[in-house]
Amino acid sequence: MRFTGLTFFTKHSFRLAALVIIVFSSSLIGCSSSLEEELAQKPVKEKIDAVGKGEDQASGGKEDPAEGAEDGETPVKQEPAEEQKPGEEPQTPVAPGPPAAPGAPVTPEKSETPQAGPVRPTTALKDAFDFPVGAAVVYERLKNEPYSSTLKREFSRLSSESNFKFHMLQPQEGKFNFAKADAIVAFAQQHNMKVHGHTLIWALDGITPKWVLNYKGGEKEFDALLKNHITTVLKHFKGKVSSWDVVNEALTPGGGYVDNIWLRKLGEGYLLKALKYAQEADPSVKLFLNDYSQEYGGKKLTKYLKIVDEARAKGIRVDGLGFQMHTVLRVDADMVRQSFAKAAAKNLLIHLSEFDVSLKYQKPDTFELTEELSKAQGAKVKALVQAYLKGVPKHLQFGITTWGVSDKDSYFNRGYSNFNHDYPLLFDKNYKPKDAYYGFLEAGLGK
Ligand code: 9MR
Numbered sequence: 001m002r003f004t005g006l007t008f009f010t011k012h013s014f015r016l017a018a019l020v021i022i023v024f025s026s027s028l029i030g031c032s033s034s035l036e037e038e039l040a041q042k043p044v045k046e047k048i049d050a051v052g053k054g055e056d057q058a059s060g061g062k063e064d065p066a067e068g069a070e071d072g073e074t075p076v077k078q079e080p081a082e083e084q085k086p087g088e089e090p091q092t093p094v095a096p097g098p099p100a101a102p103g104a105p106v107t108p109e110k111s112e113t114p115q116a117g118p119v120r121p122t123t124a125l126k127d128a129f130d131f132p133v134g135a136a137v138v139y140e141r142l143k144n145e146p147y148s149s150t151l152k153r154e155f156s157r158l159s160s161e162s163n164f165k166f167h168m169l170q171p172q173e174g175k176f177n178f179a180k181a182d183a184i185v186a187f188a189q190q191h192n193m194k195v196h197g198h199t200l201i202w203a204l205d206g207i208t209p210k211w212v213l214n215y216k217g218g219e220k221e222f223d224a225l226l227k228n229h230i231t232t233v234l235k236h237f238k239g240k241v242s243s244w245d246v247v248n249e250a251l252t253p254g255g256g257y258v259d260n261i262w263l264r265k266l267g268e269g270y271l272l273k274a275l276k277y278a279q280e281a282d283p284s285v286k287l288f289l290n291d292y293s294q295e296y297g298g299k300k301l302t303k304y305l306k307i308v309d310e311a312r313a314k315g316i317r318v319d320g321l322g323f324q325m326h327t328v329l330r331v332d333a334d335m336v337r338q339s340f341a342k343a344a345a346k347n348l349l350i351h352l353s354e355f356d357v358s359l360k361y362q363k364p365d366t367f368e369l370t371e372e373l374s375k376a377q378g379a380k381v382k383a384l385v386q387a388y389l390k391g392v393p394k395h396l397q398f399g400i401t402t403w404g405v406s407d408k409d410s411y412f413n414r415g416y417s418n419f420n421h422d423y424p425l426l427f428d429k430n431y432k433p434k435d436a437y438y439g440f441l442e443a444g445l446g447k
Contacts, residue, residue, distance in 0.1 A: 125154040128444030132157035132194050134401030139163045139180035142187050146431040157194040159401050160184055164197045167209040185240045199245035200230050201274055203260045222265035227277045234281035243286035246274050255303035276316050290322030290353055297339045320349030320398055328361050333383035340391030349398035356403045356424035369423040378435025385443035406431050
């Protein structure tokens with residue numbers, strides 16, 4: 001029996017989970033928002049990720065059952081829940097919500113609008129900045145218009161939502177499949193874009209292929225497995241992919257190590273091993289540790305900076321930190337600036353690696369974008385990009401990557417039943433630039 005995406009959720013379990021999360025979140029929102037409270041919302045994020053993991057895992061890295069569907073993603077079906085069978089994915093009831101920032105420290109929204117008058121700048125995004133402006137793509141969409149022409153016109157770096165992940169590149173032991181990732185690289189090369197690889201390891205069992213979870217062996221065998229995957233992938237993309245997230249989401253908000261197969265088999269040192277193997281396989285590539293909610297400062301960021309010190313003391317390179325920046329309107333841009341500055345002070349490249357500003361959080365499923373919210377989003381995007389420009393010295397500005405291109409293809413708007421009403425990105429569902437786009441652009445143009 002094979003699960004496809006969310007097929008195992010009954011309407012009942014889905015609603016129940018949604019209710020629990022809404023009640024839980026509301027109770028936090030009602031309090032004055034301390035950092036600890038904010039971080040306590042992590043379960044929402046984990047559950048969201050589990051949805052995605054389920055989707056990808058279901059395809060097992062093989063041809064996606066939805067291949068040929070508009071965006072190549074697994075469509076949502078709601079079917080009766082089933083018992084988990086040995087070897088199958090756990091059935092985590094999941095309610096959607098924004099991934100990282102729900103409890104982020106709050107500043108009152110400014111009513112400032114991103115554009116002063118009816119005349120909008122016409123510069124392409126990629127031409128407004130000295131660093132690459134990226135978008136995370138999905139292989140299946142590259143042939144779609146206006147997805148493809150928007151990418152070519154506006155962006156100078158590609159990342160990928162999933163096509164470079166472990167389960168996609170090595171779905172079965174020793175059988176690497178680079179076809180989709182290679183196609184993304186070819187598209188990028190054809191259009192003069194850089195490629196950022198996301199991600200060699202994701203520190204969560206839900207996204208790790210079952211063959212790895214079930215792999216027989218102890219430390220020595222898992223060490224060899226880790227080394228082989230990283231070495232094979234980096235050598236394959238040598239000269240084509242210039243930077244990598246080596247490990248994604250390794251830490252809990254409290255700064256502990258996320259439990260996962262690599263931690264259990266290799267101990268905390270797996271993170272440094274992964275960096276070392278990557279460095280050995282391709283010394284020219286920039287190596288990142290990527291995570292969410294570091295932008296709000298706190299224990300996670302502190303721990304990453306400690307890990308960087310530890311790595312460097314051992315001669316292991318960490319070039320940069322990826323701040324995902326899946327965020328919401330309430331986030332305080334100045335506090336985010338301080339987090340960037342703190343990390344940059346360690347001489348780390350700073351990548352805003354998965355930028356989007358969700359609007360739907362805690363709104364009903366019928367939520368629609370209003371002009372007022374669109375303007376507020378534009379102002380927030382502008383403030384956050386300015387925070388990046390101010391907080392990160394020029395030579396450490398690695399770039400900003402949005403997680404998708406338009407609201408139509410945002411991961412918020414697919415795969416989640418009754419959840420196609422978010423507007424987190426720079427382009428609307430018809431690929432028309434939004435206020436968020438102009439906010440981003442104007443920050444780059446210094447307006
Ligand atoms: O957007 C990605 C979604 O399409 C995938 O199904 C999911 C699991 O592979 O991963 C999503 O991307 C995540 C990224 O890899 C890490 N940070 C959080 C992103 C959103 O969940």
